[in-house]
Amino acid sequence: MVEKYDTVVIGAGPAGTAAASSLKAQGQKVAIVEEDLWGGTCPNRGCDPKKILYTAVEAKEQADLLAGQGLNTQSSIEWPDLMANKRNYTKQISPGTHESLKNNGIETITGHAQFVDQHTLEIGQQTIEAQNVIIATGLRPRILDIKGKEFLQTSNEFLDLDEMPESITILGGGYVAFELAGIASSAGAKVTLIHHNNRPLKAFPEKLVQTLCDQLSENGVEIILDQEITEIQKDSASYRVIGNDFDKKTDIVFAAVGRIANVDQLGLDQIGVEYSSKGVKVNEHLQSDVSHFYAVGDSAASPVPKLTPVAGFEANYVVDQILGDHKEIGYPLVPTIIFSLPKLSQVGVTAQQAEEDTDRYQVRTVNVEEWITYKRQHEKQPLVQLVIDQKQDQVVGAACLSMEADEMINYLRLLIKHEYSANEVSQTLFNYPTIASDIQYLY
Amino acid sequence: MVEKYDTVVIGAGPAGTAAASSLKAQGQKVAIVEEDLWGGTCPNRGCDPKKILYTAVEAKEQADLLAGQGLNTQSSIEWPDLMANKRNYTKQISPGTHESLKNNGIETITGHAQFVDQHTLEIGQQTIEAQNVIIATGLRPRILDIKGKEFLQTSNEFLDLDEMPESITILGGGYVAFELAGIASSAGAKVTLIHHNNRPLKAFPEKLVQTLCDQLSENGVEIILDQEITEIQKDSASYRVIGNDFDKKTDIVFAAVGRIANVDQLGLDQIGVEYSSKGVKVNEHLQSDVSHFYAVGDSAASPVPKLTPVAGFEANYVVDQILGDHKEIGYPLVPTIIFSLPKLSQVGVTAQQAEEDTDRYQVRTVNVEEWITYKRQHEKQPLVQLVIDQKQDQVVGAACLSMEADEMINYLRLLIKHEYSANEVSQTLFNYPTIASDIQYLY
Incomplete structure (x- = not known):
């Protein structure tokens, strides 16, 4: 007998597991299919393990900057230990995620999904039917098409x-x-x-x-x-x-x-779901050409950066759509970050966008090396860049290059969202001295 | 001839210098009197030098937590180097602040101020007159009255x-x-x-x-x-x-x-300005009993923690009062922080206040040790405590004990101020993984 589900989710990464769990909590009968690691890229081979490696690197680099300034330090990365530390974290992710989904009453199916028609799919020998489908299969690294x-x-x-x-x-x-x-x-x-x-x-x-x-x-x-x-x-x-x-x-x-979407091996072309290497083509409801097929996160060709927080946001949105909401998706501000040395992060209107309308936007770049936060860490050439909408007299975008860029842009994201004026920033008291307490001198 | 000023500020710390500079920028004739270090406690012997010492300590402690986890580290504090690093920062503060005030056209007077009458004061041999007076003389450490x-x-x-x-x-x-x-x-x-x-x-x-x-x-x-x-x-x-x-x-x-206010040697008792060890007694306009005498920052007995950001806020407020505004002071949320090991910080309604009204408030304490931010740093027993107003279904207070407490409470301060619901937090995308991106799991 073919088991029938209200919703089948293909891919158990951050987007897929969030959608499956929410729909189940709302009373749906839900199955989720995964052919690789439960939990997906982010916790298994993406953001989280990367951040674990970066944490040791960051500690080493910060210690190095303070060498001779009061810290007597000889630090180096011991890669095998660091890898053991990372694996100690990641080894629990796939079994833990799988277990958690099962405990929530979601049917979990291990294997590769292949669509037979618009409501039927096969996973190996198993055939199931779904009223709604959510594609959440993520991206894989692109390989250059060169010799060798x-x-x-x-x-x-x-x-x-x-x-x-x-x-x-x-x-x-x-x-x-x-x-x-x-x-x-x-x-x-x-x-x-x-x-x-x-x-x-x-x-x-x-x-x-x-x-x-x-x-x-x-x-x-x-x-x-x-x-x-x-x-x-x-x-x-x-x-x-x-x-x-x-x-x-x-x-x-x-x-x-670059990375390409894992949507080319699902048989989607046979059932009328259009896609490209950027993912499933979706409308403003994250629906594909076949209206009960949704795509979320990295495997949706939606007009936003492919990031874990975006995946969660889109998953929540699609859950609401399936449960009967019909409003078009509206994205909040999405900050982006590169955990390099140092970190580079930005949010809102970019300097490039500003340069296309210099009547409206002004770009101000500040070297904050002498400020207490950076001076105390002996950081070299930390930069903060603000994009100001001169008509509204508002900061509408920001970028930052420093070891504090991740949190600095998080703060600016909130201040931009709430349209803080310089006066409002100066009246917002933060712990002192911290990254946030510097911001009044930027505005 | 006795020089007359629109406003004389006593004390050139963060509060006094901010007030003097703003009033001067608004066209007033301003003098500022300092008998010790220009710049006051915070940058000379308070928050900033403390944070410089703490920065090396923090780097050492974070490295120690990662020892054996991928960081090969032998770190110790080299106190004389650290002190040289601190002095390299602080040595510029007093002359730099003095110079900056002079360059702004503010009359700077070095010495101890003694009031002769409600408009006249002497600094050594010099006598000046002021239409308005701002007391911004800060606090000094209290000495125990014991033998030895x-x-x-x-x-x-x-x-x-x-x-x-x-x-x-x-x-x-x-x-x-x-x-x-x-x-x-x-x-x-x-x-x-x-x-x-x-x-x-x-x-x-x-x-x-x-x-x-x-x-x-x-x-x-x-x-x-x-x-x-x-x-x-x-x-x-x-x-x-x-x-x-x-x-x-x-x-x-x-x-x-504890600390006591530097207001007992100014002759204020002779001219009707009431004070105690907590500072000048002020009303809701930060006015003393003598209406053209204001007190700000650490030397005002105002009902808020004595902190640098509060000093700046009160200075700005008094500037507006002197320039003709008459609204009562209303304080924003004031976070407080202890840079110990680890950091301890809080904001808003406290757990103690919550315990006095358990019908209204619920206190939730979360051990966040297994969360990615703390796990990756191998922090021991990091705690976040939320105070929830059950009637409004809102987080109204928070406390945090962790190496990230300073920034965590800064974020929560903004979310509390803007009355974020759990749903709004989940729709607020932050850089991932960062301190801020964890917050959705708290709400």
């Missing part, structure tokens, strides 16, 4: 490396490339980052990206721009990274050249 | 110690005592903290204070409660701290038993 591509590794392998090699090469100029470069360099590897054009991290302000590149370079990362890599060759124990007039020997090569 | 009190040192000396002795004893149970204890202990001293009753940090929730005491004790701080110290004796190179049935040898003794 079989020698390329991805962030998945980086985050589970047993040993940190002496030299590593990272192909790419996006956030993953800059995060891996910072971690590996701090862990003692000689890092080369190669990007095919001259504008890495193109969503971020040029001035801040340039300063980040300068700082990484000063710390020993070799950054090579405008270099198209065409081939990877394997030597005995190492690799050669080859481009036009370029040939470099390295111990390991990572491709961090 | 001349052997007691205060936070002023602690923050400028050339060497950290092997053993130190701190008398007191307030925030200064707990901050000095954390720093000294991390710097390698054997620390004894002695408090006369059994409830140190009485403004903070008992559960969190108890946990803080436990953690300090585990890290080697001896905390002795219910012990009244009656005498300090000097031996050859050390001291004896003596109470009933108590006698302890130590290298140095600090009294951190």
Whole structure:
């Protein structure tokens, strides 16, 4: 007998598990299908393990900045210990998530989902039916289509490396490339980052990206721009990274050249659900061309950055849609962050957008090196950039390059949302001295 | 000839300098009088130097927590270097502040102010007249009135110690005592903290204070409660701290038993301005009994914690009063923070207040040790406490004990102010994973 469900969720990452749990809590009969690790990319091989590695790196870098300033320190990253620490965290994620879903009364099915028709899918030998379907299958790293591509590794392998090699090469100029470069360099590897054009991290302000590149370079990362890599060759124990007039020997090569949606192996094209490498094509209700098929998080081609908090937001939204709400999705402010050395984060109207309308927007970049928060940590060239809407006399966007950028942008996100004026900021008392108590001097 | 000013400010700390600068910017003729360090307590011998010492301590403690978890670390505090680092910061404060005031066109007068009548004061040989007076003279450490009190040192000396002795004893149970204890202990001293009753940090929730005491004790701080110290004796190179049935040898003794307002030497009693050890008695306009005498910041007996952000707020308020505004002062939410090991911070309705009205308030204490922010740092027993107004279904107060307490309470302060519901918090996307992105799981 074919089991029938109100909703079947494909993919048990942050988006899928959130949607499944909410629908179940609202009384639906729910199944969730996962073919890989329960919990998905973020806690297994994404944000969380990355942050665990970064935590040790951050502690080392902060200690190094204070060396000779009162801290007698000899710190280095002990990669095998750090990996054991990470694995100690991640090993519980998949079984724990699976168990938790089962305990919530959700039917969990392990295997690959294949749609037979618009309401029927097979997982191996099992066939089930669903009134609604939520696609939440995430993204996978894209592999460059070059000669020797079989020698390329991805962030998945980086985050589970047993040993940190002496030299590593990272192909790419996006956030993953800059995060891996910072971690590996701090862990003692000689890092080369190669990007095919001259504008890495193109969503971020040029001035801040340039300063980040300068700082990484000063710390020993070799950054090579405008270099198209065409081939990877394997030597005995190492690799050669080859481009036009370029040939470099390295111990390991990572491709961090974007990610593609895991929606191409589900049989969706057979049942009228349109998709691309960016994910399932969705409307303002996160519905695909087939109205009872929704897509959320990384596997939805929605017009927002593919981030864990966005995945949760979209999951909650789709739950409401399935339960009968019909309003179009409206996204809140979405901050973005690169945990490199230092951190780079932004929110709201970007400097690039501001440059397209200089009558309306003013961009102000402040070097905050002499401020107590940065001075006490001996940070080098921390920058905060504000985008001001001159008509409204309001800060509408911000970017920050510093070891405090993550929290600084979180604060500014709240102040931008609530349209704080300079006077209101000065009347908002924070703990002193903290990142937040500095903000009155920015406005 | 006697020079006449629109406003004379007594005391050039954060409150006084802010008021003087604003009034001058608004076109007033302004003088400011300082008899000690320009810039006042906060940047010279308060928050800022304390935070500089704490920064190295924090880096050491965070590295220690990660030892064996991926960080190969041998860190210790090198006190003379740390002091040099601090002095490098503080040495610029007094001359820099003085210069900046002069450059702004404010008359700066060095010396002790003595009021002759309600509009006239003398500073040494100089006599000036003022239409308005702002008292902003701050607080000084209180010295216990016991035998051998001349052997007691205060936070002023602690923050400028050339060497950290092997053993130190701190008398007191307030925030200064707990901050000095954390720093000294991390710097390698054997620390004894002695408090006369059994409830140190009485403004903070008992559960969190108890946990803080436990953690300090585990890290080697001896905390002795219910012990009244009656005498300090000097031996050859050390001291004896003596109470009933108590006698302890130590290298140095600090009294951190509160602070008293610097308003008793100005001749205020002669001209009808009432004051106590808590400061100038003020009304809801921060006016003293003599209406053109205002008091702000630490030297005003206003019903708020004596903190730098409050000083700035009150200074701005009084500037508006002098320039013609007449509305009563209304204080925003004031968070408070203890930079001990770990940090302890709170804002809004306290657990104590909640216990007095259990029909209305619910107190929820959460151990967040397993959350990604704390897990990745291997923090021990981090606690977050929320006070919920059950009628409004709103979080109205919060306290936190963790190394992230400063920023956590800053965030909660904003969310409490804007009356966020659980649903609104979940729809507020922050950088992930950060302190702020955890908050949705608290609400």
